[in-house]
Amino acid sequence: MTVKKIRIALAGNPNVGKSVIFNALTGGRQHVGNWPGKTVEKKEGTLKYKNHSFKVIDLPGTYSLTAYSIDEIVARDYLVEEKPDVVIHVVDSTNLERNLYLTIQLIELGAKVILALNMSDLAEKKGLRIDERHISRLLGIPVIKTVATKEKGVKKLLDKAIKLAGETKESKRKVLTYGKELEEHIEELRDCISKKLELPFGYTPKWTALKLLENDKEVIKKLKGVKNSAHVLKKARETRVHLQDVFGEDVDSSIADARYGLIAGLIKESVKKPAVNRISMSDQIDKVVTNKYLGIPIFLLAMFLMFQLTFEVSAPFMELIDEFFGWLAQTASASIPAGWLSSLVSDGIISGVGSVLIFIPPIFILFLIIALLEDSGYMARAAFIMDKLMHKIGLHGKSFIPMILGFGCNVPAIMATRTLSNRKDRLLTILINPFMSCGARLPVYILFAAAFFPNNQGLVVFSLYILGMMVAIIMGLILSRTLLKGLSAPFVMELPPYRVPTIKGALIHMWERGSLFLRKAGTIIFAAVVLVWALSSFPAGVEYGAQESYLGQVGTAIAPVFGPLGFGDWRASVALMTGFVAKEIVIGTFGTIYGVEEGGLEAALQQHFTPLSAYSFLVFVLLYVPCMAVIAVIKRETNSWKWPLFTAAYTTAVAWIVAFIVYQGGLLLGFV
Amino acid sequence: MGMPLAMVGAHEKVRVKSIVGGYGIMKRLSDMGIYEGTTLEVVRNDSTGPLILKVLDSRIVIGRGQAQKIMVEMK
Structure with a gap:
């Protein structure tokens, strides 16, 4: 009997029920500490399931993998440098559009992603009909509906994780294309990178190229220590300026636009929203609770x-x-x-x-x-x-x-x-x-x-x-x-x-x-x-x-x-x-x-x-x-x-x- | 012509024309779905204090200072 230790990282926005999933997975067997050298909490837990042992790492709740806060840097460094076997991305089913932004970035990173559509019961109550199979086909990753508070779908996540961790062949994961103009420049930069640089930390050339175009300060900082990087960094800067002229807007905005564009298309095809867009309960409550005069009392x-x-x-x-x-x-x-x-x-x-x-x-x-x-x-x-x-x-x-x-x-x-x-x-x-x-x-x-x-x-x-x-x-x-x-x-x-x-x-x-x-x-x-x-x-x-x-x-x-x-x-x-x-x-x-x-x-x-x-x-x-x-x-x-x-x-x-x-x-x- | 988001009244839908800000805040805003070219709705604007926006399917609170730096046009 083979016993294999599978490392799972949990990623997701704040407020999506990530910690509940983490708890459902690991029960009481968890350990809370700090990430080395950072004052960011690191939660780890272990479990056994179907002859496999798992180590689950709860990444800090983040909206994206840019290098804006320490939380995001910690999450990204772990994903890029430690390469967990599987990444479970927990998303709020009632708010897929914003949540999937992170999914796209996880896929771009080359991670083996499983999408957990959490709070799927709430989505149903709201009248959202989500076709998870279609999302799975479009993104090329497994998609599972979960209700973490009732531990629904949690076992399925583990089954998929075992399957995915064992896969060695090139993945079917779709990689987003950023349109002809942008893609050409990404490719050019990628080729330049793979020819000139020995990339550290398991960065892939394509991902590095994308991050350089996004002007990612952390990646730039880390590349500065690498031999021959000056040339590549200069080229990346020039490309940014050039693209800015072409698009008339920031490269970041074009990239964000492309990502959100893909997501919007995906949602349109696989999510049926209720026809009447009534004012939500939340907005009703907010009218009173955040009212100019009533709020403070x-x-x-x-x-x-x-x-x-x-x-x-x-x-x-x-x-x-x-x-x-x-x-x-x-x-x-x-x-x-x-x-x-x-x-x-x-x-x-x-x-x-x-x-x-x-x-x-x-x-x-x-x-x-x-x-x-x-x-x-x-x-x-x-x-x-x-x-x-x-x-x-x-x-x-x-x-x-x-x-x-x-x-x-x-x-x-x-x-x-x-x-x-x-x-x-x-x-x-x-x-x-x-x-x-x-x-x-x-x-x-x-x-x-x-x-x-x-x-x-x-x-x-x-x-x-x-x-x-x-x-x-x-x-x-x-x-x-x-x-x-x-x-x-x-x-x-x-x-x-x-x-x-x-x-x-x-x-x-x-x-x-x-x-x-x-x-x-x-x-x-x-x-x-x-x-x-x-x-x-x-x-x-x-x-x-x-x-x-x-x-x-x-x-x-x-x-x-x-x-x-x-x-x-x-x-x-x-x-x-x-x-x-x-x-x-x-x-x-x-x-x-x-x-x-x-x-x-x-x-x-x-x-x-x-x-x-x-x-x-x-x-x-x-x-x-x-x-x-x-x-x-x-x-x-x-x-x-x-x-x-x-x-x-x-x-x-x-x-x-x-x-x-x-x-x-x-x-x-x-x-x- | 554009005007600052801070001046847009509640229930108005607007399109973002440009954002002034450093590297960090631009990223944070685009992570939240606010970037050049997006459409958003002002849910609440009390003319002092922060604003509440509807972006994609979520509600985002944004400080008045930042809202001054986001130029928008009416939809």
Whole structure:
């Protein structure tokens, strides 16, 4: 029996159900990492089917194989240089025309393409009758109708992949011809290339010729290192100029025209559209949702409901986790003889990690709701609505989605900025993201609000969220006019049609983001927890977290800095320092230093804070240095220490200034 | 004569005459189906903020700044 490993690459536009197909193919056996040297996510999975093993690679969602964004470069380099055995191109059946543009490019690349007409059930519902056999004949590639959410057609894809991977003879794939004039020049250039150059990375001469005429910057860059390429590149430039004269338009436009022309003909022959072109449901909904006056109120309402639902649903789960870790710490300290080990396990590890894990419910539920909003198509509308506001700070609507994610956890939010193509946009979005109040800060607000503002708890918490957003906007304004000047990338984005999201798809999305939080809890926070414990427990003999411990000593030294903000007590400084591990740890630290159980914490705080200094403290907690997991992710995403260090410094400076204004301003106005 | 896409009202169908822009944006637009010679429909234009276009069978949001640089003629 022969067992052969077949490598399948999944390609496709965003929003076509690619990740659902990937999941249907690989089940749980997948691995998420980064493409070497790039901050683009690489998903790989394996499966076995009919005596064959497969390795499936999910390429980043792209609209084409030009070299516009890192995503596209990654996808293309993989296809050209690694040559997967089969490429499955997943397309949205309800929008074939635009989707097939990528198919044409995949075929041109010489890949063995299988076309998966996904969401074929939706197309049928819309009244589209697609003759997949005819498309298959016209393009010379296998075409399969699929409904990924119901795993329909997925097995067929694998059957075809086995067949195609085994084929050795010259393929029947049709190659698009670009019209006489253009073809002649492509051929001329191709001949010149095959005579003069030894092409790297398995480029074919014809494809290279086409890419040179398209003025593809990446291909040109790569050819520059090849012997004799100067002559070919010069010839390509001349040909471009010549063709421009002949056609009176850009060569790119002629090429795009030829591709879309072929697709239009193909669609005409093989797709029957319903005769009446009624206004689609999506457009009807958009009339209300993106309305000039209604858009923002509807958006705010959606956000309000999102938070409300998150808190309501997660509260009971959080209580359970809290009780569990309380019990675990007690059991541990009871069963380990008293001493430093017992303290490390119960004070350090269990309560430290527990105070982070308690955020699993709200973070996962928030991400689930966001995934449902994204999959339904609403998030793209939110980006549209918010574009005007984002524009004022030198960004555009697309940057808005990472900002919303920041309400859950800033780590996945910062990673979500990968969808932004322009480096300046991305950096700016990363730098202001920590001001979006993440889930970990909320328990601090709630505790203080309950202790000091029993009649206005909701209002106090809400005001902090708003303050965070306002500071983000102001800092965006300042940064985009100073450090991060420059034009932002033009705003072009697809508005996917509204769809009923599937629970499965949303769960996958939730897991992809939420697991980032889990991983950080498992690694970096664990190490930090141990460090904080050690600083609080030594020099040997001091009581845990006492003023004489190392942490207490540092806290005492820096406390005067916070005097003008209303909380110059060393305990507050210590709590803030531990908050660098994860912000909610601030509460646990107060509990430890005051030596009270959670129930007594409110009373203890009331002795050390006034309502005004409490609010000033909350403002500081909201704005100061984000937790170390965020610093680590900024380091990874920007590939330098410069930006994470800058973030740590400037956010803390901003926090000090704003808290100073709040406290001193409050005093002047007669508050206490 | 041509006029900028940003000035076209909702429900108007237009033909793209020329696009001003760097290499990247030209490619991105043609990937989305917007290139010299295509026909598209303006779905929404609120005279501030981005526009929504109907291109092929999809809805594309485009920033006002970019829409200023796309010259079109009425169909």
